[in-house]
Amino acid sequence: MTFVRLIDCRTRRFDEMNRIMETWVEQTRGKRTATHSVIGKDRSDASHFIEIVEFPSYEEAMRNSHLPESEKIFRDMVALCDEMPTFTDLDVVRDEQLYTANVRRFFETLATRGELPPLNDLITEDCHSHDPVNAQDTIGLDALRREYEMWRSAFDFTYRLDEVIAQGDRVCALWTWNATHKGEFLGIASTGRDVTMSGMTLFRFGEDGKIAETWWQHDQLGLMEQLGALDALET
Incomplete structure (x- = not known):
């Protein structure tokens, strides 16, 4: 079953966070199993960002999370956030293209x-x-x-x-x-x-x-x- 993770965070240092993420993408090339990733900025709050990451399954998402590079980027991202990010895990029950x-x-x-x-x-x-x-x-x-x-x-x-x-x-x-x-x-x-x-x-x-x-x-x-x-x- 397709799995989606929502990462909700607040930061005034998104440019720095974006550079960290680009480095992580390069370091995990060939290892990550995410199929789609989108980051959105709140129109009413410029410090509020939500990342939506799609995986083929929950198990694949867990393997992605346990990569050494993923654990490091999480610590680096938290350091750039105004508060601890929140995570919402979703099993996709309907998907319309x-x-x-x-x-x-x-x-x-x-x-x-x-x-x-x-x-x-x-x-x-x-x-x-x-x-x-x-x-x-x-x-x-x-x-x-x-x-x-x-x-x-x-x-x-x-x-x-x-x-x-x-x-x-x-x-x-x-x-x-x-x-x-x-x-x-x-x-x-x-x-x-x-x-x-x-x-x-x-x-x-x-x-x-x-x-x-x-x-x-x-x-x-x-x-x-x-x-x-x-x-x-x-x-």
């Missing part, structure tokens, strides 16, 4: 049959979409909806998410698109063919948790070949 969940919901929504939902709960009004097959970026939710509708009117499709990786405010999705060509697409009349396309999309999220920018890479040339659009060029 909100940006990742929104990316999954985005692809599911695009593939929804029937009328396309408003999408304003997923995408910002001024979202920028970068796609190398388009001459210009697509900017704004209304323009994005028109682009999505163009694909939806030409194909019945689903997405399979092969890999989803999140870091900070960005999520990268590697996907496979499976579709049936049912309507006109870039001048090509409906063929009824089953087609597939692989691609990758990088999402940037805004502070409101909505998609603010996207970068698309996909094998549209391969799609055109499956639709027979390249047959005339090969003869």
